[in-house]
Amino acid sequence: MDGDQLVETLEDAGLSPYQADAFVTLLEFGSASATDVAQASSVPDPRIYDVLRDLEDEGYIETYEQDSLHARAHDPADVLADLRSRANRFETAADEIEDRWSRPDIEDHKVSIVKRLDTVLTQTDELIRSATNQVQIGLTPAQFAELSDALAVAVENDVDVKVCLFPPLEDEPDLPSTEDLARASTEARYRDIPSPFLALVDRSWTCFSPHGGSTNEYGVIVNDRTHSYVFHWYFLTCLWEVQETIYSARREEPPLTYVDLRQCLQDVMPLLEDDRTIEATIRGFETDTGREATRHGTIVDATYAGISASDDRATPLSQLAGQASLTVADGDERFTIGGWGAMIEDYEAMRITIESIE
Template sequence: MDADELVETLEDAGLSPYQADAFVTLLELGSASATDIAQASSVPDPRIYDVLRGLEDQGYIETYEQDSLHARAHDPAEVLADLRSRADRFETAAGEIEDRWSQPDIEEHKVSIVKRLDTVLARADELIREASNQVQIGLTPGQFADLSDALATARENGVDVKVCLFPELGTEPTLPPTDALARACTEARYRDLPSPFLALIDRSWTCFSPHGNSTNEYGMIVNDRTHAYVFHWYFLTCLWEVHETIYSARRDEPPITYVDLRQCLRDVEPLLEQGVTIEATVVGYDTETGREVTKRGTITDVAYAGVSASDERVMPLSQLAGKAAITLENGEERTTVGGWGAMLEDLEAVRITIESLE
């Protein structure tokens, strides 16, 4: 290490530029007068005395009078111990930073970027077990095996679980048997293209990691409803809507439960056109107060931004990309019910149960 590098290192250790330069100069001179140190270094003459006193206060040098102020480097043992202690702290800090970046404290962050897929899967496992209403998840058969116990726990707790399975890169998929799907999900579909891992839990949490062919391995764990809503539409359009159903436990007769208002709207619109009376219970949140409420009544109308095409057997999802709502009446009040992120309606539905069709 040359003198300039040593000066820069001492600056990093806490010395001022003048102090670092004066100390390195004094190491080379052994002992010298303040005037000689100033002339041999970059320290201006008027500043040399303050600089030397500062170094003495910090234990780097000692000064003495000999016709004029002189200085010599102090026994370096204490200085070396301090520098080595600083080096150890820097090394420890570097390791701590790496650990925190790799797996940050989830509870203290809205957005966590992690380095390993295993971290994402572990957090998804925890969140799925704690879910109260719905889980949407896209994963490989191997990842399904890893998370099947967590998904089964969610199902036992009455959570609606949608699973999209897709192959790993370069492998032929072996799909789980029907009994494994029945234990772990409400409905499962299969996409024949590799895709990123994605889990959406209760409209709030997103766990995401690119597929194995991605340039960098990383993951995101986000606790944010808006972020989750964007990925919800990715799930619907890329992982769900157009793919083959390989398992379903959904009922065709009441009671029929929905956690997605748009799916409910697609199913009830043709029934309303046929004059069917639809009795329903809606659990959701008042859009003004945020309080959880339960409403019961008759579905009397649907509204959405798209234009219905009478020749379509099933309303395209694109027709429901904007406003989508149903109207619930019980003789005493009329309630408009929206879906995820509802703002214009009276209620944001999280679960709709069709109790009877007459």
């Protein structure tokens, strides 16, 4: 660092331009008369005495009389300690500014707009680790690698984790191995075109950011069931229903677990048409009170607003976009089960387990 840079730095530390210039001059001289300091620096002769006394008051120099006023740089220990303390405060302030800018407290906001994808991934990691029922996520292989530990925690906690992988960006790793997918997902599919990052957690949280090739980098973090429901259908139609399955841990025989009523309905309808007896356990909420409930019974009917398939193919998802429900009998009582956002059914199902099919 040359003399001019040192002067500018001392100005940033709180010295005036004249004080900084006089102090650097004294450092070079060791000691000198006030007149010599004025001549060697930019400080005008009438101001040099005030400048030196101010520096002495702040502990940078000491003055003494020797025919005329002289000055010498003070022992720099205190000055150095002060400068290093200022540097640490600047560093701490920089970290705090960055943290406040990029990581709003998600607990205090329904909607947070952030500047960087890193912030979205950090929030997504925290939400996945606290998930209790389901995670739907679309991401690149590099993002999968970053979130794989959190996804593995969710899988260990019996959370249904659906992963849609996108093509890797330049310099990103290839698709994860089957072992990596088994550790961090319940089922995984592949979409062969780039797409935005999207994570839906427990029907409440949405984390979104444009894909890596976008000209604008930003992120949206929303804690709202209605907003998440809209993105849920984007996930189903664009990232899931028509994509290639590359890994699945789903069972072929009961018990079979569903976190999406419409997927359950697709599988159950052919069984009902064959007069099969389907025993199920439903965990969810009463739609009128919001109280958590668990019910057992026999699925006796499936209802949806679309047009029935006329052949052996499964009913397409587009036919299930309207009202869809299951009717369950528990002894003489019958009750209806709806999916995400159910209002007219008796229960909103969070998880349906087909216990047996006879």
